[in-house]
Structure formats: C-alpha cells, structure tokens
Amino acid sequence: MKMGIKEFRERLGEVAIGDQVIEVTHHGKRVGRYMPERLRTAPDIDLDAWAKQRVDAARRWREQTPDWRERLKAFGIPADEIEGMEADDQCS
Known part of the structure; x- marks a missing residue:
C-alpha cells in the first residue's frame, strides 16, 4: 500500500x-x-554476512579515500574511534 x-x-x-x-x-x-x-x-537477514559486508565496504572505502581520517573528523567522529579503525586495519 x-x-x-x-x-x-x-x-x-x-x-x-x-x-x-x-x-x-x-x-x-x-x-x-x-x-x-x-x-x-529472522531468515530475512543473515546478520553475520551483513556485518562482514559492512566491514569489507568500510575497509574498501578507507583504501580508496586517502583523506578518510579528515573526512571522518569533519563528521564529528572522535579521534579515538578513528584510531580504533586504524588498529583494525593493522590487525588484518
């Protein structure tokens, strides 16, 4: 409707x-x-697959966006969260 x-x-x-x-x-x-x-x-969404897709998309965006840190700061993302994203990249 x-x-x-x-x-x-x-x-x-x-x-x-x-x-x-x-x-x-x-x-x-x-x-x-x-x-x-x-x-x-519940079967409508495979949460594990969705979470993996989200993480992969975020990683690809960061790889393709050289100024991603500045962009996130401009949106008001706290510096510690941005550092956490960098740490996640180094672990994988």
Missing part, C-alpha cells in the same frame, strides 16, 4: 497495528517503507 507522508502521520496508530507494508511517498516518490515488526522474520 502506498501512502503520503501526511496521511502516514495521521494514520500511524492504525498502520502500526496493521499487517501491511506501507510505502511512504512524498510528491509521488518513495521516501521510505514501514514494515510492522511481526512481518519481519
């Missing part, structure tokens, strides 16, 4: 206890999706 942002907000109480996936739109373009918790099942 598709629903605009305003309608979604107005009908949230009804939608939250429903059993349909809602595509939320803004001026006809999809901006999000609401899926009631009970419709999600």
